[in-house]
Amino acid sequence: MRAKKSLGQNFLVDENVVARIVRALAPRADETVVEIGAGRGALTARLVREVGRLVAVEFDRDLAPILQERFGLHENFALVQADALEVDFRDAISPAKTARVVANLPYNVSTAILQRLLAQRTCISELVLMLQREVVERITAPPGSTERGYLSVFVEAYCEAEKLFDVAPAAFRPVPKVWSAVIRLRVRERAEVESTDQDLLWRLVGAGFAQRRKTILNNLRSAPETLRVLFESRGGAGAALEAADIEARRRAETLTLAEWSRLARVLEGGA
Ligand code: SAM
Numbered sequence: 001m002r003a004k005k006s007l008g009q010n011f012l013v014d015e016n017v018v019a020r021i022v023r024a025l026a027p028r029a030d031e032t033v034v035e036i037g038a039g040r041g042a043l044t045a046r047l048v049r050e051v052g053r054l055v056a057v058e059f060d061r062d063l064a065p066i067l068q069e070r071f072g073l074h075e076n077f078a079l080v081q082a083d084a085l086e087v088d089f090r091d092a093i094s095p096a097k098t099a100r101v102v103a104n105l106p107y108n109v110s111t112a113i114l115q116r117l118l119a120q121r122t123c124i125s126e127l128v129l130m131l132q133r134e135v136v137e138r139i140t141a142p143p144g145s146t147e148r149g150y151l152s153v154f155v156e157a158y159c160e161a162e163k164l165f166d167v168a169p170a171a172f173r174p175v176p177k178v179w180s181a182v183i184r185l186r187v188r189e190r191a192e193v194e195s196t197d198q199d200l201l202w203r204l205v206g207a208g209f210a211q212r213r214k215t216i217l218n219n220l221r222s223a224p225e226t227l228r229v230l231f232e233s234r235g236g237a238g239a240a241l242e243a244a245d246i247e248a249r250r251r252a253e254t255l256t257l258a259e260w261s262r263l264a265r266v267l268e269g270g271a
Pocket of ligand 1: 013
């Protein structure tokens with residue numbers, strides 16, 4: 001069966017890489033693991049032998065029956081043929097209350113799937129993910145780094161991230177144009193930002209990074225209307241930045257997570 005580009009299908013064919021990912025996960029017989037985008041089962045085949053219960057999510061209607069035929073006899077295997085962007089993970093892992101996630105994510109929707117998973121983080125304890133290396137670099141970019149963006153701040157808010165290793169294009173079929181990397185994300189038990197209005201926080205971070213070459217002040221001055229109203233209620237974006245003790249001339253990539261949430265708290269309860 002031909003790989004579908006539209007579904008980001010680059011299948012793992014290097015058994016050493018498969019083994020390294022499974023070793024990084026260190027699956028246990030007493031846990032539930034969710035595999036997203038099981039594909040042709042490269043990771044699935046090993047996982048199903050080692051985990052208590054394996055829930056495999058696969059969107060491709062042609063691959064799902066093949067996975068079912070290959071692994072359906074294992075009592076600990078469950079297949080969810082669905083778009084991971086629409087799956088309710090709490091339902092999918094029931095009766096377990098929490099699970100770990102492992103995936104070689106489809107490139108085209110990897111960050112959307114990651115955000116969706118983190119939105120449901122109360123039922124997820126850890127994620128071991130293969131992503132494009134450039135995305136891993138963005139996620140792990142510290143304040144001050146040019147790679148730092150919305151995704152870095154978002155992931156840092158909810159997880160401790162650790163890059164594990166790079167994977168060369170030759171490990172896949174078809175061979176992708178770019179390198180990949182595997183990352184471990186440990187979901188924080190209590191996120192620092194949990195006491196901040198999170199909808200406001202993420203709108204703010206989005207507006208702050210709108211144009212990378214602009215200062216934080218200029219980006220916030222041209223923020224969407226709903227945010228600008230809040231700034232006005234605090235005497236304008238400049239005054240809000242000052243109240244949060246953030247230099248107006250700085251660029252968004254230099255701000256720490258603590259500074260973003262301080263700024264959000266200045267605006268909380270505004271007009
Ligand atoms: N796990 C397999 C491997 O490592 O060889 C396949 C990895 S491949 C990069 C990504 C897989 O995700 C494909 O099987 C693809 O069909 C599936 N996929 C793509 N979009 C998806 C989505 N929105 N939800 C669930 N699975 C998806």
